[in-house]
Amino acid sequence: MTRWSAASPPWSRTWPTSWSRGATAPAASASRVTFDAAASAAAAALAAGFSGVPGEICLAVSGGGDSLALLALAADWAAATGHPLSVATVDHRLRAEAAAEAAAVAARCAALDLPHATLAWDGGPGAGNLSQAARDARRALLSGHAAARGAAAVALAHTADDQAETFLMRLARGSGVGGLAGMAARSEVGGVLWLRPLLGIRRDTLRDVLRARGWGWAEDPSNLDARFDRVKARRALDTLAPLGLDVPRLVATASRMAEARDALDHAGQALAAAALSWSAEGEACLRPAPLRAAPRSVRLQLLADLLTAVSGRRHPPRRAALERAAEAMLGAEAPAGSLHGCLWRRRGEGLVLRREPRACPPPVPARRDQLWDGRWRVRCSAPVPEGLSLAALGPAGLAVTGRPPGGVAAETLHATPAIWHNDSLIAAPACGYPADGRAAAWSAEWTIEDARRRRVLTCR
Ligand SMILES: Nc1ncnc2c1ncn2[C@@H]1O[C@H](COP(=O)(O)OP(=O)(O)OP(=O)(O)O)[C@@H](O)[C@H]1O
Structure with a gap:
């Protein structure tokens, strides 16, 4: 990508004053070279992340720095390739400024000639775990919107920093390799293809991409609220850096975990073929003998996948709870139990796993x-x-x-x-x-x- 050539230094443009953090742009020539390389890497990552997607890609853009950079890079890519794009912003109606932020994204899209929609969420006040409810609602609104438009995928702007923070948070929760593998660059959930093309790109690089264009961005105050685990993880990363435990190291470890997870999946497939059958109503029937004979990690992976599938949840159960349940299922004492919105029960020689009715949605x-x-x-x-x-x-x-x-x-x-x-x-x-x-x-x-x-x- 040659957009930021030395002949036309992008950081000579003026920054908007009201709606950005406006940090200083790189000035020395060494930083310019570094910036050009990093920006090209971001553009290349985006192109690779979007390659082969068979139709419109809907960008999820909050107005924050990461997703505005996604918009900037994707707009360049679409201009070069002719690939259809659209943009959606969710207004959770939880902050007074959110409507103005959505309007600013809409204006940016109008200038780029891209279709934009603001999707409003009215379920905020009264929701139990508000941030989880807002995240679930956002995903539901985005996937509904993408389906209504006939879009092939929704793109999110998670960065390498997000991946490293996720790794640390999951480490703290005692996750197994499945959790430590972090977020996937591509995943299909709820019939929607979710893309995260910027998972290998640093947050600072994306901010520089925006500064280079003179684009401002909004800062969500919750990104500074130390009550949130993500903010704690971000701060912990600063403390851990002198140990060599920095974002690139954690991202590389997460990707090794993803390889280990894939190997476990492979082994889990063989175990599932020997131990698992399904009823049409989504009841899983397990034969304990092959489960007992399998390595513990493979057994736990299969049980985690089963509990996730039967519960319909996006995330597997916590590791410690899973280990306890696996022991109980394969031991002789308890005839039945519940975990992760599922019930298990011994039936003859086998085990049956089913959805817990009272955990179903209202x-x-x-x-x-x-x-x-x-x-x-x-x-x-x-x-x-x-x-x-x-x-x-x-x-x-x-x-x-x-x-x-x-x-x-x-x-x-x-x-x-x-x-x-x-x-x-x-x-x-x-x-x-x-x-x-x-x-x-x-x-x-x-x-x-x-x-x-x-x-x-x-x-x-
Ligand atoms: N209100 C929203 N509307 C549309 N998309 C959103 C919204 N909030 C988050 N997203 C999407 O989900 C991704 C991850 O959300 P998260 O809350 O972690 O955002 P973030 O790290 O603060 O990123 P950003 O700076 O772009 O808001 C964002 O990068 C963006 O693609």
């Missing part, structure tokens, strides 16, 4: 095509009338449908999706209700959306 409005509880794809082949909701079948629903033939446990059926109108059951597609075809428009398919887990677990 009712949501029924739509024509939606992922429910992270594990069921629920569709309707006809327009959905107003006022219908999607919620777990539960005991009340099962009392209406009765147990379908096949011997599936009532508890498993309780955690399947059902369509309701107030308290009246309209359809329970996983139970084939109603049998006379009145609600045949509804279908439900048990699904493992995450590409990595799909590889490990789809051996039926």
Whole structure:
């Protein structure tokens, strides 16, 4: 990328004064060379991260420095390649300045001739763990928006610094290799392809890219709030640097962990083929003998993947809890237990793992095509009338449908999706209700959306 050539020093432009931190730009020629190399590396990383994506890429841009740099680099790449881009900003409505930040991103996009949408979240006040709820809502809004536009992927602007902070936070939580592998450059969750093309690029480089263009950016005050683990991790990195434990070292370690995780996955695949079968309702049946015979790390990886898939959650259980549950499952004492929104129970010689009904989500409005509880794809082949909701079948629903033939446990059926109108059951597609075809428009398919887990677990 030659945009920042020495003939036209980009840092000679003026910085906006109101809406940026405005740190000093590199001045000496050695820094210019360093900057050119770093900026070219960022542009090359973005091009590699976006390569082969078959359609529009929707950029998630908050107005912060990282994601504005993503916008800047992606706009250059799109201008050179003609690849379609769009941009979305989520206004969580949690800070007064957020609307102005979204408007500033919109203005930037208008100047670049890129479509932009502001997606508002109204669920803030009252949400339990507010930052987790805001993150989940952001992902849901972004994936819904991308699906509505028919976009092929959503791009996030996580950096090498984010990856290193994530590594430290997971280390502190006692994560295994799966967690220590950090964030993936590509992942498929909830039917959406998520891209993180800047995971190898330093935050400071991205700030320099913006300074070079004279673009300001917004600072989210929560990035300085020491109550957040991420901020603590950022500060800890400063303390650890003299030990040689810096961002590049942690990122390199995370990528070695990703290789180890892939090797475990591979072994887990062989173990799954020997030990695992599924019912159509998403009940996992395990044969303990091959589990016992497998190396502990492979066994734990398979159990972590299973618990993640059956619970529909994005993250596996904590390592310590997983180890305790694995011991209990393979020991003789406890006949049953629960972990990570799942129930396990001994059945004959085997073990059954199923979703815990009370961990299923509260009712949501029924739509024509939606992922429910992270594990069921629920569709309707006809327009959905107003006022219908999607919620777990539960005991009340099962009392209406009765147990379908096949011997599936009532508890498993309780955690399947059902369509309701107030308290009246309209359809329970996983139970084939109603049998006379009145609600045949509804279908439900048990699904493992995450590409990595799909590889490990789809051996039926
Ligand atoms: N409000 C938002 N609207 C759209 N995308 C967002 C929003 N908040 C975060 N993102 C996306 O998620 C990524 C990671 O979020 P995180 O909260 O860690 O952001 P960050 O490190 O503060 O980055 P940025 O400086 O771009 O906000 C961002 O880089 C951005 O791509």
